[in-house]
Amino acid sequence: MKSTARLLNLYGCLYGVAIAAVLAASGLGVASAMVYPAAWLLAPLALAPLGLLALGMARRVRELRRYAHVPGPKPSFFLGNLRSLLLHEHGARDRALVELHQAHGPVVKVHMAWGSTPFVSLSSAPKELGHRDMDSNRVADRTVLSQSLMGLQKGERHTAHRQQLSPHFAPKAVLQGTSRLEEVSALYLQAWTSGQTRHGSLKADLHHWSADSLGSFLCGREWEQRTDLSEYLAAIGELEEAISFRAFHPLFVRWLFPVRAARARAAYRHLFDHLKSALERRLQRRAQPGREDEAPRDVLDTLARLTDLAPTGGKTRWSHEECVEELISLVAGGTDAMSYTLAQALTLLSRSPDVQDEARARVLQDPGDLIVRNILHETMRLFPAVPFSSKISKVRSIAVEGITIPARTNVMWMKTAVGLNEAIFADTRRFKPSRFAAGGGKRPAETITRAMPFGAGARHCIGRHLAEDLCARFLSAVLREFDLVPVDDVVVSFSATVSVTPSSVPVRLVPRRPSGCAVVTETHEPALADALQMAGPGR
Numbered sequence: 001m002k003s004t005a006r007l008l009n010l011y012g013c014l015y016g017v018a019i020a021a022v023l024a025a026s027g028l029g030v031a032s033a034m035v036y037p038a039a040w041l042l043a044p045l046a047l048a049p050l051g052l053l054a055l056g057m058a059r060r061v062r063e064l065r066r067y068a069h070v071p072g073p074k075p076s077f078f079l080g081n082l083r084s085l086l087l088h089e090h091g092a093r094d095r096a097l098v099e100l101h102q103a104h105g106p107v108v109k110v111h112m113a114w115g116s117t118p119f120v121s122l123s124s125a126p127k128e129l130g131h132r133d134m135d136s137n138r139v140a141d142r143t144v145l146s147q148s149l150m151g152l153q154k155g156e157r158h159t160a161h162r163q164q165l166s167p168h169f170a171p172k173a174v175l176q177g178t179s180r181l182e183e184v185s186a187l188y189l190q191a192w193t194s195g196q197t198r199h200g201s202l203k204a205d206l207h208h209w210s211a212d213s214l215g216s217f218l219c220g221r222e223w224e225q226r227t228d229l230s231e232y233l234a235a236i237g238e239l240e241e242a243i244s245f246r247a248f249h250p251l252f253v254r255w256l257f258p259v260r261a262a263r264a265r266a267a268y269r270h271l272f273d274h275l276k277s278a279l280e281r282r283l284q285r286r287a288q289p290g291r292e293d294e295a296p297r298d299v300l301d302t303l304a305r306l307t308d309l310a311p312t313g314g315k316t317r318w319s320h321e322e323c324v325e326e327l328i329s330l331v332a333g334g335t336d337a338m339s340y341t342l343a344q345a346l347t348l349l350s351r352s353p354d355v356q357d358e359a360r361a362r363v364l365q366d367p368g369d370l371i372v373r374n375i376l377h378e379t380m381r382l383f384p385a386v387p388f389s390s391k392i393s394k395v396r397s398i399a400v401e402g403i404t405i406p407a408r409t410n411v412m413w414m415k416t417a418v419g420l421n422e423a424i425f426a427d428t429r430r431f432k433p434s435r436f437a438a439g440g441g442k443r444p445a446e447t448i449t450r451a452m453p454f455g456a457g458a459r460h461c462i463g464r465h466l467a468e469d470l471c472a473r474f475l476s477a478v479l480r481e482f483d484l485v486p487v488d489d490v491v492v493s494f495s496a497t498v499s500v501t502p503s504s505v506p507v508r509l510v511p512r513r514p515s516g517c518a519v520v521t522e523t524h525e526p527a528l529a530d531a532l533q534m535a536g537p538g539r
């Protein structure tokens with residue numbers, strides 16, 4: 001809390017100093033004009049900053065009035081509701097928002113510091129969020145991934161990127177691609193069966209598995225299977241941290257925190273170099289005479305054909321940088337989200353022996369049984385890997401619960417609150433994957449799309465089928481091979497930037513085959529009830 005208070009004081013001081021400086025400069029200009037008549041020519045120049053200040057203040061007053069009808073905490077003129085938003089520090093805004101929903105209801109306005117777009121948080125996910133007028137609001141990404149799906153604004157360039165990449169992520173292509181990845185998963189399963197972890201803990205293993213699987217899917221043989229990807233994973237985390245920090249803080253944070261900005265640049269550089277070398281290896285492979293057609297038709301191949309470094313190719317060329325940045329956007333989009341979803345699925349299953357037994361019995365009979373998908377969806381409902389998504393429209397206002405949210409508002413659905421909203425899901429605190437099962441040929445009463453964990457509209461998550469397929473296959477294999485036993489004597493903490501990262505995965509994997517020995521993996525965790533309390537209710 002101390003650091004939040006310090007940060008807010010710093011912002012407050014900066015606004016104060018900036019206003020004082022404008023007033024002083026203008027005052028000085030006017031005073032000199034009175035003393036030296038010739039200086040009257042400079043008076044407009046001296047008064048201009050004052051005019052701008054007055055304009056800015058008038059806009060802020062208009063903004064505060066515009067949202068006066070929307071429930072929410074009382075904002076301060078300069079800092080808006082940053083204090084409420086940072087109640088639990090930077091990596092726990094999801095908790096702060098759940099609490100705001102508890103206090104103010106399903107629609108909550110949050111004014112950001114002066115100069116930033118205000119947002120309205122929802123504990124439901126209305127269909128209008130997917131309307132074509134709505135664009136995903138990833139303002140912050142535009143500074144770090146500006147040439148990729150993540151950071152491009154809706155428009156021609158974004159559509160071109162989706163058109164080139166979407167075929168790789170369609171269900172059929174995903175099925176073909178992921179069936180080649182069994183060997184990545186096998187490395188982890190083998191290590192766990194012999195009582196080892198590959199990277200020191202179950203949490204680290206899941207993280208590495210996610211990066212390795214995604215990297216192999218995107219880049220095929222050109223993905224460098226390094227034993228240690230810690231630096232690469234840390235770089236993804238650093239980038240997410242930068243994106244999220246910029247999204248929720250005043251515009252001047254980039255200049256105010258040069259060390260943070262330098263760390264983000266270094267992280268970007270690290271990912272860029274790592275993925276650039278994969279692209280270059282593929283270009284070399286394709287350049288070998290008679291071998292162009294040997295390379296798999298994966299994402300890297302599409303990018304290799306598009307890059308302006310390719311000796312041949314279609315008319316549309318993307319810059320080399322654009323191609324590598326797109327790879328960064330894909331790995332940053334999926335790595336942490338998949339490993340968190342798996343981590344929480346294992347945790348929930350270890351604490352629900354009945355669900356675990358039933359799931360195991362069913363996957364032993366049929367490895368593709370839908371129960372595993374339902375478990376993943378139930379995990380996403382309770383622990384959404386990307387806790388908030390936001391949309392913005394220049395023209396479209398929407399009405400939620402009878403409250404009109406004006407156009408040009410950053411409308412954000414807070415998925416933890418949506419998943420626990422009793423008006424949408426029954427018995428919300430129970431881990432009950434069967435809620436998503438169709439009965440007797442009928443559609444299930446509840447579907448995960450009500451919570452939109454993968455976003456909405458034309459910019460919904462491009463990796464959705466891939467993430468579901470990869471996680472389902474791996475979870476299915478883990479259930480077949482291991483009993484999942486809870487570890488109760490430790491406390492897990494969560495950091496939510498773009499996606500959530502747990503401090504550990506409190507599960508012991510006990511091999512079911514007699515030759516294996518137990519793997520004790522992590523050392524913390526609250527009981528499920530505590531974990532749910534952290535996620536908070538959202539009624």
Ligand code: HEM
Pocket residue numbers: 136137149150162214329330331333334335337338341385386389390453454455456457458459460461462463464466467
């Ligand atoms: C459990 C796993 C995942 C979750 C929960 C998740 C969630 C999301 C969400 C909420 C969005 C924002 C959608 C919107 O603005 O409406 C998104 C976008 C995106 N995701 Fe995922 N994602 C996951 C896995 C992946 C994977 C595996 C990849 C890479 C193949 C990926 C790549 C992307 C990209 C590139 C975007 C930006 C799409 C665009 O703006 O056109 N995600 N994801």
